[in-house]
Each structure stands twice: as C-alpha cells, then as structure tokens.
Amino acid sequence: MKINQAIEIVEPHLTKKRFEHTLRVADTAVDLAEKYNASKEKANLAAVFHDYCKYLPLPEMERWIKNSILPKDLLLYHHELWHGPVASLLIEREHGINDLDIKQAIYYHTTGRANMTKLEMIIFLADYIEPGRSFPGVEEVREWAEKDLIQACRMASRNTIQYLMSKNATIYPDTFYAYNDLTKRLD
Ligand code: DGI
Ligand code: FE
Ligand code: FE
Ligand code: FE
Secondary structure, three states, X not given: OOHHHHHHHHHHHOXXXXXXXXXXXXXXXXXXHHHXXXXXXXXXXXXXXXXXXXXXXXXXXXXXXXXXXXXXXXXXXXXXXXXXXHHHHHHHHHHOOOXXXXXXXXXXXXXXXXXXXXXXXXHHHHHHHOOOOOOOOHHXXXXXXXXXXXXXXXXXXXXXXXXXXXXXXXXXXXXXXHHHHHHHHHX
C-alpha cells in the first residue's frame, strides 16, 4: 500500500491531535529505520496505522477480541491495551495488509513484548519519543535513541512501568516481559 493511501484511510478515524501525533510517529520511525537499517517503508506504514483503532468504541473492540484469535486476557486489563492488537487484525481484514512485521509492530506498540523485532522496537520507541511527547525522562530516552535502540526501548519501558506503578495501575504481562528481555539483552 502507498503511504498516501494509508494516511487517507487513517485520518478520518482519528482526532486532529491524534492524527498529528501519528504523522510525527511516522517521521520519527522513518528516521529510526534509517539509523538502524530497517525498512523505512514498513516503519512508515506501521506508524501510520499504529493508532488506527484508538477511538473504536469499546464494545466493538471487545467484540473483536472475543470473536478472534486475540488473547482473551486483554479483556482483564485496561482498555488502552486493546487498540494495538485490534488494529493489527483490522488492517488485514479491511485493508489487506498482511505483512507480519508490520502487523506485529502495530500489535505490540503499547506494551512491547519479549524478543521484539527491530521494527517492533522502532514503532514502540517512535511512539514514545515523537517530538510532541513531554513525559518526564523522555529527553534521556531521545538521547539513547541516537545511539542504542535496545537501551532506548528499555528506558521507555522502564519509565512506563514506573509511571503505571505510581498510579497503582495493573500492568499487562507483556509490558514486564518487554522490560525484562530488553534488560537481559544489554549484558
Ligand atoms: O496510543 P498512544 O497514546 O499513542 O500510546 P500507547 O498506545 O503506547 O499507550 C497508551 C497508554 O497505555 C499509555 O498511557 C501507557 C499505557 N500502558 C502501557 N502499558 C500498559 C499501559 N496501561 C496499563 N494499564 N497497563 C500496561 O501494561
Ligand atoms: Fe497507541
Ligand atoms: Fe507507546
Ligand atoms: Fe501512538
């Protein structure tokens, strides 16, 4: 699929702010792909679609999870975790995107997971460091992103877990698996 076609598909599903975030994630992801020798085309397409389902009504996302191969334990955690997995499903069904690399990068962009591929790390990180983000600690992650993809993802994962724990939120297992795996990969 051409990138302009993807952008046209995604835009009406998002708010203006979310659409602008999406375009910044795409620019950031293409830069990271260039730096770390991944496919810029795949990074661009995955980024454009990563939040495609962010505003799907909750009952509709719930229905997709219940009636597909998606893991049912998603329903036991915060609904914010649903939009990536559901998008990975719907971009294939509605728009014929069947590239596994792209689908996985979209699927895991919120939590990460153990053994993330390079493209998964690029989308996970681009979503965290795009220039519109102002999380505490994001500047340090941006600096790491210049030199070490794994360390940068590890810091993003750590910051997210610390933030969620400070809010007494529950944490999905893949979120912890991502952190542990990235930490082990460093030594
Ligand atoms: O869709 P975005 O806002 O661009 O970003 P995202 O999909 O990475 O994350 C959405 C939210 O999900 C963000 O506030 C962090 C949160 N999150 C990530 N992992 C977990 C989580 N929330 C819970 N409750 N549990 C998690 O494991
Ligand atoms: Fe998201
Ligand atoms: Fe994210
Ligand atoms: Fe996002």
